[in-house]
Amino acid sequence: MGWPQMSGEDNLLRLVEAADGDENDYHLQDQVGFILRKAHQRHVSIFASHIGDLTPPQFAALAKLYDIGETSQNQLGTLIAMDAATVKGVIDRLRARGLVEVSKHEVDKRRLLVNLTPEGREAIERLIPLARAITEETLAPLTAKEVATFLRLLAKIA
C-alpha cells in the first residue's frame, strides 16, 4: 500500500522517519543537527535583539563569575563550556571593556585569575532580567508543559 495521500501534518512523520534512518531519501531539514543549528541561530538572534552590546558567550562568562566569584581562566572555561583558546578571546574582550580584571595566582604561577570589576558586576545585575526575557521569548512557541519536557530532553543530549 505504501503511503497513500500523505496530507496535512506530515512534519512529525518525517521527523520520526528521519530518526529511524530507514528511508531512502535524506532530508537535511529533518536532521537533528540541522534543526539544532537553526534553533541555536534563532536564540542568538533573540539574544542580540535584547542585549546588543554583549554576545551570549560574553554574557555566560560574566554570569558565571557573578555566580561563583573569582576563578582561573581555565576553570571558567570548563564551567561555561569553552575551550582554552575560545575563553581567552572572550576574557580579553571583556577585559578591554573593563568588565573583568585578571591577576596572577600567587601559589600556582600557571594560573590566571579572572574576576568581575565593579562595572562588570553592575552590568550583569542589569542584564540578568533581560536574560530571563530572552529565555522566555526563545521558548515562547512551547506551552509550559512542553517547555519542561523540552528542557529535560535537551539537557539529556547536551
Add this chain to the structure above:
Amino acid sequence: MGWPQMSGEDNLLRLVEAADGDENDYHLQDQVGFILRKAHQRHVSIFASHIGDLTPPQFAALAKLYDIGETSQNQLGTLIAMDAATVKGVIDRLRARGLVEVSKHEVDKRRLLVNLTPEGREAIERLIPLARAITEETLAPLTAKEVATFLRLLAKIA
C-alpha cells in the same frame, strides 16, 4: 514552608524554575540558550568524529544540492540557513576541493549558479549513511518516544 530538604533529582525542578523566571538566583546551566549551545557543540563533535574532512555546513550544502540540483548561491543559503557572507565562504572551500562548481546565470546576471561536480555527488552519496549514524549517536541518550517528542519540540523553537 518553602522547599524543605530538596533531595535527589532536582534537575527537572531547576529547569522548570528557570523557565518560570520567578526565582532570585540565575543559573546559567539551566538556561535554554546555554544548553542549546552545548547540545550543538556535542553534535558538531560527533559529526567530526564520523566525518573528519567536511564540516556540518559544508555537508549541508552538498546534501541540499544533491536534493534539489543546481541553484543560485543565494537560494542555497536560504535553504540551508546561512547568510550570504557565510554561504560564500562555504562554497568557495567546496569549490577549491572540486566538490561543487559555479557558473553564471544566463538570464539574471546577478546570480551565481552552484552545482555538484561528479566528485561532489560521489562524496555526498558516500557520506549520507555516515550522517544517519551521526543523527543516531546524537539522539542516543533518548528513547524512541523521546526522540519523536524532542524533534517535534525542537522544530517548534527553530
Add this chain to the structure above:
DNA sequence: CTGATATCATTTGCATACGAATGAATTTGT
C-alpha cells in the same frame, strides 16, 4: 631528587556566523 607527565595559558590557522557597506543587475511603481 629527578625524569616523565600533566596542567595552564598562549598562539596560530582554519572555519563558521553575522552586521554593514558596496556595486551590479533586476524589478517595481508611476
Add this chain to the structure above:
DNA sequence: ACAAATTCATTCGTATGCAAATGATATCAG
C-alpha cells in the same frame, strides 16, 4: 520609460569555536 526600491553577490570587520603546537609551571613515580 525611468527613478526608486529590491535582489544578488562580494568584501570587511568582529566574534566564536576548535585542533595543534609551544612554553611555563606543577605534580607524580621510582
